[in-house]
Amino acid sequence: MIGIGADEPVPGRLIAVEGLDGSGKSTQIYLLKRWLEMKGLKVFFSEWNSSFLVKKATSKGKKRQLLTPTTFSLIHSTDFADRYERQILPLLKAGFIVLCDRYIYTAFARDAVRGCPRPWLHKLYSFARKPDITFFFNTPLQTALGRILGGRPQLKYHEAGMDLGLSRDPYESFSLFQGKIYQEYLAMKDGYSFEEIDGTALIETQQQQVREIVGERIDLARFRRRSSI
Ligand code: ADP
Numbered sequence: 001m002i003g004i005g006a007d008e009p010v011p012g013r014l015i016a017v018e019g020l021d022g023s024g025k026s027t028q029i030y031l032l033k034r035w036l037e038m039k040g041l042k043v044f045f046s047e048w049n050s051s052f053l054v055k056k057a058t059s060k061g062k063k064r065q066l067l068t069p070t071t072f073s074l075i076h077s078t079d080f081a082d083r084y085e086r087q088i089l090p091l092l093k094a095g096f097i098v099l100c101d102r103y104i105y106t107a108f109a110r111d112a113v114r115g116c117p118r119p120w121l122h123k124l125y126s127f128a129r130k131p132d133i134t135f136f137f138n139t140p141l142q143t144a145l146g147r148i149l150g151g152r153p154q155l156k157y158h159e160a161g162m163d164l165g166l167s168r169d170p171y172e173s174f175s176l177f178q179g180k181i182y183q184e185y186l187a188m189k190d191g192y193s194f195e196e197i198d199g200t201a202l203i204e205t206q207q208q209q210v211r212e213i214v215g216e217r218i219d220l221a222r223f224r225r226r227s228s229i
Contacts, residue, residue, distance in 0.1 A: 006129040012092030013218050014129065015109065016103035019137030019185065020178055022147035023199045024206065028137065029101050031207045032214065036097060041223040045093045046083060048102035051149075054079045059156060065163070069114035072158070076107055077124050084128055092129075097223050104128050105192065109184035113177065132219055135210060136189050138198025141182050145175055 015032070017025035029045070036043045057075050058067065067075070091098050103126040112118050139147075149171055157163065160170040161177025189196060195213055198205050216221070 003092070005126055010089075010092040010129075011095040011222075012098050013223070014088070014100065014131040014133075015097065015214065015218075016100040016105070016118075016131040016134045017136060017137065018102060018105045019195065019199065020141070020144040021138040022142045022144035023137035024147075025135070025137045025220070026101055026204070028197070028202060028206055028210055029099050029136070031203075032210055033099055036099075036214075036220075036223075039220065041220060042094075042096045042225055042227050043099060043223075044087070044096045044100070045099045048100070048106055049074060049076065051079045051083065052083070065200055067163070069111065069116050071115065073111040073116050073121070073124070075105065076111075077202060080104070080125070081127065089129075089188060095223065097218070098120055100131070103131060103134065105134065105185070105188060105194075108188060109181045112184050113161070113180040130192075133213060134140060134192060134194050135213075136185060136196050137172060137192035137206075138185075138189075138196050141175075141179050143200060144182075151175070 006048050010073050015029075017029045019025045033043055034044050054075055058072070088098055088100070107125060108118065152171075155170045155174050160174040162170060162173050163181075164173070164177060165174040167173040188194070197209055201204075201209075
């Protein structure tokens with residue numbers, strides 16, 4: 001990789017949130033972002049899979065079932081590498097606190113469920129530095145499912161894990177798929193030193209805990225924007 005190794009020091013700090021769909025992670029990272037911004041700190045927010053590239057490639061592929069777990073995984077990792085090298089890393093080098101709604105652990109969990117070997121996945125994403133803090137919102141499967149499926153949303157093909165052939169009903173497929181992903185998160189949480197947050201706690205309680213951990217682990221005063229006056 002051009003530039004900087006995954007272990008080289010940078011002035012910025014990287015915070016990621018992980019968990020099931022409906023675990024509450026986006027709510028918390030949004031509140032964290034607002035808090036850090038209100039303190040006048042340099043913050044940047046990045047989301048998993050937002051790119052046009054992935055949407056186009058996967059929507060074409062799914063129609064004709066062209067994608068294997070390996071090619072599906074490679075498309076996502078390419079997208080992530082692009083975002084990592086164009087946004088995340090430059091901003092870390094520029095001394096920002098970078099907040100990521102989902103990070104490489106999302107790929108580890110989803111792609112392992114799809115059958116990609118875990119060591120292969122770890123190697124594939126080895127260019128990416130480990131976050132300074134990874135929050136894992138540990139929300140019981142039924143709670144997370146209830147939050148997402150309560151509104152009977154339109155589930156996308158891959159989002160529901162339909163490519164795995166678990167069920168022909170998208171809602172059942174989604175539930176089974178999420179259950180498998182949850183097991184992957186549980187298996188990863190100690191090895192990757194996730195900061196576990198009780199996903200069933202009140203939003204305010206969770207946010208208080210998140211802020212406390214961030215305040216303890218990161219010297220926030222270092223990230224103040226210089227006043228333009
Ligand atoms: P995710 O990003 O993990 O998919 P969201 O933050 O979008 O989850 O939350 C999913 C839904 O659950 C939203 O309707 C949100 O308001 C609700 N929610 C989030 N956190 C909590 C919580 N601690 N308790 C109850 N409901 C929550």
